[in-house]
Amino acid sequence: MPSPAPSSPLLTAFHDSYHELVRFVARRTGPQSARDLVHDAWIRLAERQRSEGRRPEAPSDERSTPSPQNIAPRAYLYTVADHIAIDHLRRGQRTAQRFDSSGKEDGPAFAASPDVADTHTYRQALAEVENALQQLPARCRDIFLADRIDGASHAELALRHGVSVKTVEREVMRAMDGVEAALHRWRGETAAPRTGRRRALSSLLGLAGLGVSSSALWLGWRQWVPQYQLQLATAKRRLLRQPLPDGSTLTLDADSRAELRYYAARRQVQLLAGSAFFAVARDTERPFTVEASDVQVTVLGTRFEVALEGDAVLVAVDTGRVRVRDGSGGVQTLLAGQMLRLPAGQSAQPQAITAVAPWRDGWLDFQNTPLAEVVERLARYSPHPLRVEADAATLPVLGRVHTTAVSGWLQLLARTLPVSVQPEEAEGGISTLVIRRRS
Structure with missing residues (x-):
């Protein structure tokens, strides 16, 4: 949630009314776009105040909006939010009419859904954004992701990082500048020096004509861009026990390699060489998946081993149960005390096992x-x-x-x-x- 500048009664009112404003806009536009639109309103107000050195005023458009000096701050905020919501709906309606292939001029508008090409375009854009964020200092990146994806308030982020709210605001703006610059590069453009408010991410993506708002970028981000990633490797005769941010642990055998990526909706590990033992903290909303060669192992929370042995993959369960998809496409459930040894592209039957990952001892x-x-x-x-x-x-x-x-x-x-x-x-x-x- 944006935090107000202490000297502005209007932005203070914005801070106090933030959640109500989100619900107000959501009733008009739907929940997917509401938070982005309210953030957009805050950016307009805050930047207008900084640029003009006085209280923010509403952006000019075809409607007449009272000056904030002549109306209560809370009522003024709701007026601005209402206008932004109306503009959003009008853009969506014009987009739908432009791409309506029914041939009826007065037919109902519809929201076009992105096709495969658009999805590929999102992935390319997100790759540029991810690369840009990796270049940011860790604190700036963490603050930005928590603000945009998790919806954490600026006051909460300031307390978490031991900085002022103003510093949090600057870090968010710095990251947004990086995102814009990355998308300009992706479009083959040179970003012009900033003279006003930030452009909508949807316009930078060049997909506004398909009804894609900036919320699509962040929703895609949650699916495609890892929030945590780590590469692990061990030398010969050396083991590694690695705690993970969700409370899980990974123990890597000697001369082994693995890559970890945690997304908003899934936890993913790629075993590249050797053996690994996993003690997975249960999270029903984020399955834990291990991929080794052509085998995929999926759990919610359990203890198990995955090992690459020549052209085969070994899966052994210590506690709980795991789902194993082998190279032939078959799926099996493996219980505690069972193992599978799966040659490349083949299935196998579970076998009993007395010790799982004895190399740990x-x-x-x-x-x-x-x-x-x-x-x-x-x-x-x-x-x-x-x-x-x-x-x-x-x-x-x-x-x-x-x-x-x-x-x-x-x-x-x-x-x-x-x-x-x-x-x-x-x-x-x-x-x-x-x-x-x-x-």
Whole structure:
């Protein structure tokens, strides 16, 4: 909610009447546009006051609006809000008539819906806006998003960041300048120096003719632009436990990589390499989704592991339940104590599992696992590079290995399998342990 300048009774009245003004405009235009229109009214009043050095007056138009000196501030505000709402409805009606293909001049107006091309246009514009906001200082960006998307009041934001309300106002205006400049660049224009109020985002988007108001931008923002994002990576023999802003935690295995993006309506993780264990805080309004290769795992709140193992994806559930969509398009529900190992593009049946992500406690378990996959897994904890020759790759391994004793376990491997483990010098003097089948 905009906060008033202390020296202006009119803006003070605006602050006190903000929520009532939003409801007043919403009854005329609908809830989607009301907040933006009221914010627009505030910007007109505040900028007019700054530019003229006196109380704000109504913007000139074809209607006659009383001067604020001759009318009570609250009544004046409602008059301005009413005029802005009427202008918004008139623009919408003219747009509908312009694009009415019925051929009837006096037929009913309708609101055109954006098609696929328009949606693509939104995404391009939003990408420009997102890039512009990433260039802003963190405080400015956080204040702007909280103001525009969450509707937080300027007084609340000032308290949250330990600054004055005036500073919050300046940060919002600074971010808006960045948004406008980004959209000008997207249109191939050079933004002119500011001489008056900000242009409507819909006009900068060039989509006003399709009935798209600035609220469409912010609604799209909530769907397409992450509010929080993070890239994580671990080195060999190193684990990482990462707290997340919603109260969840992610534990990343050694030599693993993941990318996180939190949106207003969903939480999304892309596992790029290795293994990860998730303890997800329950949020029924924001599902938590993990994507690994061609597998998608969706939960509301639970504890589970997702791992990339060669060309397969492992999903194992510790508590709760998860929904798994495999590469063939099939969907299954996995319960606590169950796991799926899904080869690329295939389905599989759930299996029982006794321990989920034992690597968190320093153990790696193998149940008749091909030696090539075992070596790939052990390589995350080995101080030396490992290589298994093709003639030994399919030999089955049954056993348990501690992550701090990988080299010793490999040296004893020849006692249980018909293989030899020999160091082999490579370029740079780095010794590689090579596993090959004994003849």
